[in-house]
Amino acid sequence: xxxxxxxxxxxxxxxxxxxxxxxxxxxxxxxxxxxxxxxxxxxxxxxxxxxxxxxxxxxxxxxxxxxxxxxxxxxxxxxxxxxxxxxxxxxxxxxxxxxxxxxxxxxxxxxxxxxxxxxxxxxxxxxxxxxxxxxxxxxxxxxxxxxxxxxxxxxxxxxxxxxxxxxxxxxxxxxxxxxxxxxxxxxxxxxxxxxxxxxxxxxxxxxxxxxxxxxxxxxxxxxxxxxxxxxxxxxxxxxxxxxxxxxxx
Ligand SMILES: [Zn+2]
Numbered sequence: 001x002x003x004x005x006x007x008x009x010x011x012x013x014x015x016x017x018x019x020x021x022x023x024x025x026x027x028x029x030x031x032x033x034x035x036x037x038x039x040x041x042x043x044x045x046x047x048x049x050x051x052x053x054x055x056x057x058x059x060x061x062x063x064x065x066x067x068x069x070x071x072x073x074x075x076x077x078x079x080x081x082x083x084x085x086x087x088x089x090x091x092x093x094x095x096x097x098x099x100x101x102x103x104x105x106x107x108x109x110x111x112x113x114x115x116x117x118x119x120x121x122x123x124x125x126x127x128x129x130x131x132x133x134x135x136x137x138x139x140x141x142x143x144x145x146x147x148x149x150x151x152x153x154x155x156x157x158x159x160x161x162x163x164x165x166x167x168x169x170x171x172x173x174x175x176x177x178x179x180x181x182x183x184x185x186x187x188x189x190x191x192x193x194x195x196x197x198x199x200x201x202x203x204x205x206x207x208x209x210x211x212x213x214x215x216x217x218x219x220x221x222x223x224x225x226x227x228x229x230x231x232x233x234x235x236x237x238x239x240x241x242x243x244x245x246x247x248x249x
Pocket of ligand 1: 128129130131155
């Protein structure tokens with residue numbers, strides 16, 4: 001990657017009227033969270049069918065220990081990395097309107113980001129499938145599985161999108177509307193393989209906006225779609241870019 005490309009990216013963000021970030025698993029890898037897809041990913045070790053909602057409802061005794069291991073033991077230990085922190089600074093400086101994330105780890109909020117659209121929900125909340133109440137996951141002890149609903153004793157489900165579950169409509173609509181009003185999309189750590197979230201950069205582009213991409217590997221966005229593609233680690237490139245946008249580098 002050339003300095004020229006980094007300067008171009010910084011100029012695009014500096015000139016933005018309304019910039020958004022669109023993030024995925026790649027931004028959290030440096031926080032120790034394994035990606036779900038691909039070799040070594042969670043779905044290469046665990047059967048995704050067990051995370052289908054109907055299966056979960058029928059076999060909570062079997063699935064809850066897996067949920068705890070994959071989503072609460074690992075994610076519970078994870079901390080935001082310099083890429084999350086840099087995006088929070090960009091928002092604080094008034095140069096980033098929002099983050100639209102496919103991640104369910106809550107690390108953007110942990111970094112201090114305020115406006116975060118969680119396309120696939122979050123491990124930070126649980127929903128009772130019996131009484132419909134929501135709870136902060138941190139308030140639910142996981143020493144007894146499945147954990148009973150504090151209100152009714154019913155079955156709690158982490159509030160992220162399981163397989164075969166629809167994307168929360170309000171989040172999809174709000175994120176799409178925001179993307180259509182934005183003139184810059186900063187993609188970090190995602191190739192947009194999962195639909196409909198993967199359409200977000202297209203919404204910005206279709207409205208005449210520009211796309212800056214930071215990814216470790218080439219994606220289907222990288223050539224012919226992104227205006228600037230910066231290839232490398234998010235934890236290095238995002239802080240560097242944000243530093244330039246904010247006039248320190
Ligand atoms: Zn309940």
